[in-house]
Amino acid sequence: MKAGVIVFPGSNSDRDVAVAIERVCGRRPQMIWHGDHDLPDLDLVILPGGFAYGDYLRAGAMAARSPIVDAVKKHAARGGLTLGICNGFQMLTEMGLLPGALLRNRDLHFICRDVDLRVENTNSAFTRDFAANPQVRINMSHHDGNYVASDSDIAALEAENRVVFRYVDRDGTPQYDTAPNGSTRGIAGILNRGGNVLGLMPHPERLFENALGGSGGRPMFTSLMNHFAHA
Amino acid sequence: MSADTAAQSTHEIEITPELIAEHGLTPDEYDRVVAALGRAPNITELGIYSVMWSEHCSYKSSRVHLKKLPTKAPWVIQGPGENAGVVGIGDGQAAIFKMESHNHPSYIEPYQGAATGVGGILRDVFTMGARPIANMNALRFGAPEHPKSRHLIAGVVAGIGGYGNCVGVPTVGGETNFDARYNGNILVNAMTVGLADTDKIFYSAAAGIGNPVVYVGSKTGRDGIHGATMASAEFSKDTEEKRPTVQVGDPFTEKLLIEACLELMASDAIVAIQDMGAAGLTSSSVEMASKGGVGIELDLDNVPARETAMTAYEMMLSESQERMLMVLKPGREGFAKAIFDKWELDFAVIGKITQTGNLTLTHQGAIVADIPLGSLTDDAPAYHRPYIIPKPSGNGPAADDLDPGKVSGGLKGALTALIGSPHLASRRWIWDQYDHTVMGDSIGRPGGDAAVVRVHGTKKAIAITTDVTPRYCEADPVEGGKQAVAEAYRNLCAVGAKPLAITDCLNFGNPERSDVMGQFVGCVEGMAEACSALMFPVVSGNVSLYNETNGVAILPTPAVGAIGLIAESAHRATIGFQAEDEVIILIGGFSAHLPQSLYARHLFENEDGPPPPVDLDAELRNGTFVREEIASGHLTNVHDISDGGLIVAIAEMAMAGGLGAVLTLPDDTPLHAILFGEGQARYLCAVPRAKADGLIEAAQAKGIEAMPIGHTAGSTISVNADTRWDLSELKRLHESWFPDYMAG
Amino acid sequence: MKAHIHITLKQGVLDPQGKAIGRALDHLGFSGVNEVRQGKFIELELTESDRETAMSQADEMCRKLLANTVIENYRIDLVD
Amino acid sequence: MKAHIHITLKQGVLDPQGKAIGRALDHLGFSGVNEVRQGKFIELELTESDRETAMSQADEMCRKLLANTVIENYRIDLVD
Numbered sequence A: 001m002k003a004g005v006i007v008f009p010g011s012n013s014d015r016d017v018a019v020a021i022e023r024v025c026g027r028r029p030q031m032i033w034h035g036d037h038d039l040p041d042l043d044l045v046i047l048p049g050g051f052a053y054g055d056y057l058r059a060g061a062m063a064a065r066s067p068i069v070d071a072v073k074k075h076a077a078r079g080g081l082t083l084g085i086c087n088g089f090q091m092l093t094e095m096g097l098l099p100g101a102l103l104r105n106r107d108l109h110f111i112c113r114d115v116d117l118r119v120e121n122t123n124s125a126f127t128r129d130f131a132a133n134p135q136v137r138i139n140m141s142h143h144d145g146n147y148v149a150s151d152s153d154i155a156a157l158e159a160e161n162r163v164v165f166r167y168v169d170r171d172g173t174p175q176y177d178t179a180p181n182g183s184t185r186g187i188a189g190i191l192n193r194g195g196n197v198l199g200l201m202p203h204p205e206r207l208f209e210n211a212l213g214g215s216g217g218r219p220m221f222t223s224l225m226n227h228f229a230h231a
Numbered sequence B: 001m002s003a004d005t006a007a008q009s010t011h012e013i014e015i016t017p018e019l020i021a022e023h024g025l026t027p028d029e030y031d032r033v034v035a036a037l038g039r040a041p042n043i044t045e046l047g048i049y050s051v052m053w054s055e056h057c058s059y060k061s062s063r064v065h066l067k068k069l070p071t072k073a074p075w076v077i078q079g080p081g082e083n084a085g086v087v088g089i090g091d092g093q094a095a096i097f098k099m100e101s102h103n104h105p106s107y108i109e110p111y112q113g114a115a116t117g118v119g120g121i122l123r124d125v126f127t128m129g130a131r132p133i134a135n136m137n138a139l140r141f142g143a144p145e146h147p148k149s150r151h152l153i154a155g156v157v158a159g160i161g162g163y164g165n166c167v168g169v170p171t172v173g174g175e176t177n178f179d180a181r182y183n184g185n186i187l188v189n190a191m192t193v194g195l196a197d198t199d200k201i202f203y204s205a206a207a208g209i210g211n212p213v214v215y216v217g218s219k220t221g222r223d224g225i226h227g228a229t230m231a232s233a234e235f236s237k238d239t240e241e242k243r244p245t246v247q248v249g250d251p252f253t254e255k256l257l258i259e260a261c262l263e264l265m266a267s268d269a270i271v272a273i274q275d276m277g278a279a280g281l282t283s284s285s286v287e288m289a290s291k292g293g294v295g296i297e298l299d300l301d302n303v304p305a306r307e308t309a310m311t312a313y314e315m316m317l318s319e320s321q322e323r324m325l326m327v328l329k330p331g332r333e334g335f336a337k338a339i340f341d342k343w344e345l346d347f348a349v350i351g352k353i354t355q356t357g358n359l360t361l362t363h364q365g366a367i368v369a370d371i372p373l374g375s376l377t378d379d380a381p382a383y384h385r386p387y388i389i390p391k392p393s394g395n396g397p398a399a400d401d402l403d404p405g406k407v408s409g410g411l412k413g414a415l416t417a418l419i420g421s422p423h424l425a426s427r428r429w430i431w432d433q434y435d436h437t438v439m440g441d442s443i444g445r446p447g448g449d450a451a452v453v454r455v456h457g458t459k460k461a462i463a464i465t466t467d468v469t470p471r472y473c474e475a476d477p478v479e480g481g482k483q484a485v486a487e488a489y490r491n492l493c494a495v496g497a498k499p500l501a502i503t504d505c506l507n508f509g510n511p512e513r514s515d516v517m518g519q520f521v522g523c524v525e526g527m528a529e530a531c532s533a534l535m536f537p538v539v540s541g542n543v544s545l546y547n548e549t550n551g552v553a554i555l556p557t558p559a560v561g562a563i564g565l566i567a568e569s570a571h572r573a574t575i576g577f578q579a580e581d582e583v584i585i586l587i588g589g590f591s592a593h594l595p596q597s598l599y600a601r602h603l604f605e606n607e608d609g610p611p612p613p614v615d616l617d618a619e620l621r622n623g624t625f626v627r628e629e630i631a632s633g634h635l636t637n638v639h640d641i642s643d644g645g646l647i648v649a650i651a652e653m654a655m656a657g658g659l660g661a662v663l664t665l666p667d668d669t670p671l672h673a674i675l676f677g678e679g680q681a682r683y684l685c686a687v688p689r690a691k692a693d694g695l696i697e698a699a700q701a702k703g704i705e706a707m708p709i710g711h712t713a714g715s716t717i718s719v720n721a722d723t724r725w726d727l728s729e730l731k732r733l734h735e736s737w738f739p740d741y742m743a744g
Numbered sequence C, D: 001m002k003a004h005i006h007i008t009l010k011q012g013v014l015d016p017q018g019k020a021i022g023r024a025l026d027h028l029g030f031s032g033v034n035e036v037r038q039g040k041f042i043e044l045e046l047t048e049s050d051r052e053t054a055m056s057q058a059d060e061m062c063r064k065l066l067a068n069t070v071i072e073n074y075r076i077d078l079v080d
């Protein structure tokens, strides 16, 4: 799998995701500077977590206007897999590749903790390996993860099975109204219509091996790897 | 350039006694300035002397005593005197770390004060070539019921998170105390740990006559002018009105600055580098030149300015954040500039190294300051202030005076009251707001005895803790100073780390009072004794004096930040009970020392008597034993006994592991004294039955008291079958105090 | 010329900041507050002196960056 | 009655957001922008109908919560 991670000024999980992919999939992603205009030949483009441009103005807003973004949009339009984690998810909404927006967490606090998620759709290139065990614990760490979208967008996301990750209680009860960040219908991650662009707030790369306290995020990377191994 | 030109070229501001006093200089000190210059200073020079001779920069009250602290060990690469301390951690790698206070600014504007405190300490560490890998924070607030406390806590925590989260350095631990003595003077001490290769460490001594002096980072504005003198002045009622220009932090720029500096540091272009901290351009240029034994000449017209019409005085005293000063090798300016351009940071050549031994400033074509550097640093005033080290008052309460029968709910109520009190309640509300998982190496997260962060790409890990028990220091400064060091040592051993070295943040009141000065001297002497005995040298630190409001001083608070090394990160211990029916072993024996315990102070409001004595031999012996057992894989569940005593430590292990305990304790001593006594040098651990005897024998062979006191089981904690606590109830109390209080 | 730009959340879009302020005001004992909305106020100092050109510039800046028109409205006022 | 509150950073206080926005506008090709300052715009819906009382309420809210008067100024406009 040829993966590339876009590095924006202020990205801070760019190395972490590259390390996780290298450790799980065996091949280190290329790091791509936000100021470039072209992407190399890639299977997967990752917009990493962090505080690109300090999250000033709106989280992800300035990064979504970087020179590299046209190439990312073209990649996505061609059906290329595109993954936005945390700040990357915020960028994807700002770029218009995913619907809705991510507002400040309900209680206005930054929240860093391990949360339980249910993988609601295990049919995507990103999530097949969650099928055996669709409830996982991974780390969330953000200030603006409170997902909002128009009623029609939410309805479409639900109807089309594009809410891929949802915050749940330990016992699996969906946190429709009680997600830690206030997210609408407990939405933690969504897919575009084409099924090739995924954005999620929690960080699968922060819990990908037991030494880190859990490996709930690992199946995302194995899913991607297997997707390309079988392709 | 003659002195006269410098004197004449300013805007003719008359140097009056009032102006001198406003600059925090005594008449005697002013006379020394005149003697050093051979003439009266102009306003810019007066400003420079005032900040360089401030307590904050000159350590004039503390210098003579700081010399008592041991600073050497075979693994120490750089002790105090540089931007941060450096210790070797093997394989050509070094850990670089320091702690610093940002107390006064955080009281005036908690969010920005705390945020810029984090920014400042990060710069101290990456200026030495280290990539920051962890932040810690040691916080002291006033009584929870004080009307300002909530606002200050909310602001400080948000500020620390706001800055640290954005730069992408995990904040992995700290400590938080409440006491009415901090009502008007909170303490915000921030610590950063970084990693570097030992052959890529950067120092601040300037060298090379003619070499360019380069300014990088953010532009200079009129931020925090006189911050350094403010940090050295006692608060009074009108401080809140005066409100000096508060510095605003820009963590995004800091992140770029880290990346740009580390990128430049990969080359060989830098001769010397230093961050612009308190007293900004003044202290950085003065310290770099004086350490190198050279002179320095700056042309202030080239300083990137954010505002118009800034005077030389303002530029030299500005505390604008996110700025660094470097001396480059000649001819490397273009190469360096390209890196800072890429990261969109200011870069300007603002001067050169000279052989004059003077700080010489020009502005708009005129010389505006010309000062012999030695007079600003080595020859700065140093005082032997009179001191009286306070002694503990009497023996304190006896066990019978503190009868749990007087506590609501008796013995049982005592623990529930303590565990849900502000002193012992979980700090989750705080660390939840700190990104403690970024960088992917935080394997020991907040909530343990010490935070544990892997050395990226290796099997090693660094353990980090901050500790001090101010109430002990108040009762007996010498024992309190020892205890701070000993507890840090213990917290590192408890996770399996070999303690390496400490940094400190010595927060005290007004040193011009002999009792406060006595607290300072006593604590330093106690710390020194403990550091020597434990081979645990001080490699960096900071002193913050004048922490008092309207004559009320803070509790003496010599905060200790310490790091240790875990050779195999797979071999470490955590505090939560791990399995049913494991034997709980007490190492270090029972203690019945109740004076100065949380039990005595919080439940009986009894503040008399000595703190628990510190036996440094026992600390060394017990700590070494525990850490070696962990390193060899025999122990994976350890917690040291500190605030609240044995039963609190048991409760913490139980709550963390979600598993109860059945304890059988001796009945020859009052049970409450055994449960809540805060005797030192003690650890608890739990091991599978098959390993218990071996562990106890191994300990006894080394002359260490070790005994089984019960086993893990179920969902309650019981003592001698007649006192029982429901774990879920304890947990509820423990977890709810902070969020409930903050919501209140 | 200066452009004063008000960016506000669209009707119906949840406003966590406004809500939290409302709760905090309530807590502080301010009872008569029905609703709170928080938006942004951005001041731009433009070199352009022609009003019409300045307005169209500012409008483009809003659409391209300053506002997220999925959730936000904006209003531009020019001030000399 | 509505209160419209503008909260702006005091003169001379660094505005990291404004600075970053200015740079981003520059990158997007908007050349004629000299300075950008970002502030807050808060709309309060008050039950109070007397202007003077409403004004003094809003003022107290600003001092106690909405503005950080160490670094920020505020302006209140009442709108019926």
Ligand SMILES: Nc1ncnc2c1ncn2[C@@H]1O[C@H](COP(=O)(O)OP(=O)(O)O)[C@@H](O)[C@H]1O
Pocket: B137, B138, B139, B171, B172, B173, B174, B175, B176, B427, B430, B431, B445, B446, B447, B448, B449, B450, B451, B466, B467, B491, B642, B643
């Ligand atoms: N301000 C803080 N920020 C992050 N973590 C904190 C803070 N205060 C306390 N903690 C964490 O809470 C736990 C308990 O702290 P403390 O009681 O001081 O531990 P100990 O008694 O072992 O020194 C530790 O893991 C510590 O790191």
Ligand SMILES: [Mg+2]
Pocket: B448, B449, B450, B491, B494, B639, B640, B642
């Ligand atoms: Mg401990």
